[in-house]
Amino acid sequence: MFDNYDDSLLYCRDLGIISETKPIRIANEIYREIIPRVLNRNLQDSIEEEGETKWYIKSNGKLDMDKLLKAFQEFYSENSEVWLERFDYKEAGPHLLLMAFLQRVINGGGRINREMAVGTGRTDLLIEFNGDKFVLELKLKRMPSARQKGLDQISRYLDTLGMTKGYLILFEIKPSSIIPWETRVKWEDISHQNKNITIVEM
Template identity: 40%
Template sequence: FTRDEVAELLSQHTAATGQPFGADAVGLVHELSQGHPWLVNALADQMVRDVWDRSVVLLPANVEAAKETIIRERRTHIDSLLARLHEERVQRIITPMLLGERTGHDVLNDDFSYVVGLGIVALRKGRYEIANPIYREVIPRALSFDQQAQLDHDPTRYITANGCLDVGKLLREFQTFWREDGHLAAGGFSYREAGPHLMLMAFLQRVVNSGGQVQREYGLGRGRLDLVVAWHGEQHVIEIKLRRDTMTEARAAKQLAGYLDGLGLTEGYLVLFDLRQGPSWEEKLYENVLEIAGKRVLVLGC
């Protein structure tokens, strides 16, 4: 559906019940679904179920709440999509997307055609990307759900007295967890190469579920995975990257500073997973603060 077609579909509900959809809500339904018919209808249906008072205008917050319900309940369409993620041909495309790398030499054009045909990936402006923001969120959440459910961490310990999210404390405790258990558990993911990324997202999602949201930005050739944590009006950016060499930190911090600038933020977090065999845990686990172009970057090694 185009945006106009989404607006026309939603207007049918308004005509039948008198309950209007705000213009921003209509735009967000189209943005999150990219016009996918099932997603458009699922979002609209959930919104009107959530807000029974037909005199209440449906707003973007209602769209976000409906999206969360659809993802959390893993409706039939979402569940069938997720079952495909464990197919080898799909993994060959999605794994490098999560890592921000390029596909390997074993990936064939038929593999791209296959995931596009499934509707998981779309080709836009010459680039392959996850088909829509809902799929972009649901894929890593689904892949990390089992580990998330097994984490025994009280989310309230990361909330300050004034209700803010202490991201620094959260990431420092993740460092400890990664050394003790996380690096071993990460090997159990079906997407093993993306295990570090998925484990951190599982750790973070468990905390954020108590009152916030995580937006994920990833794709082929980006060089990293970016998380934007929204928490009661706050925004925190966490960049996840694999350490390949001694220059990784400087390059990644510069990337993050540029990303922060685009969001109008002055501070962000860089998590570097060192998978090299040589360094000891004492060398891998560290904390460093960098000032780049007026941005403060807290670097945490794992």
């Protein structure tokens, strides 16, 4: 957790980038949009074929979110360990990788609304594309309870939006030498609190 006397934190507060109260949040919508884009700019430029919008568009012009996230699972398993080593803030790395991947695709006809709770290991995304909305809850698997907490969090988020379908994205933080990719990449559709949740693990 953050220390009130941490120089970086105080600097961000002095500039008005983050809130002065807990939980710490990025101060406004402009910063919420700009900061992740700046942090993952190099990532976006490095994602080539996998980031083509047309690959994930159905014949009716709608976004195929299942196909998009399954492609990201494959991309993440093949590339994440190299990329994550480059981040100064490694716990933010999985979220930034997914946002970079999504940004390349969504830029072709939609937008991403972000709600980042700094220091909590989770991020909420609301993706709008051609009249459809998709809710993604991104969460690090720091503790065995991460899955249950993530399900409860996305259910509350869906309630605030009046929606019943969402995706819980769980990132394993242990290296593949401990938990191999063959066992950590999972896809499961469940019902939780009257919501249809797709759990995407990697």
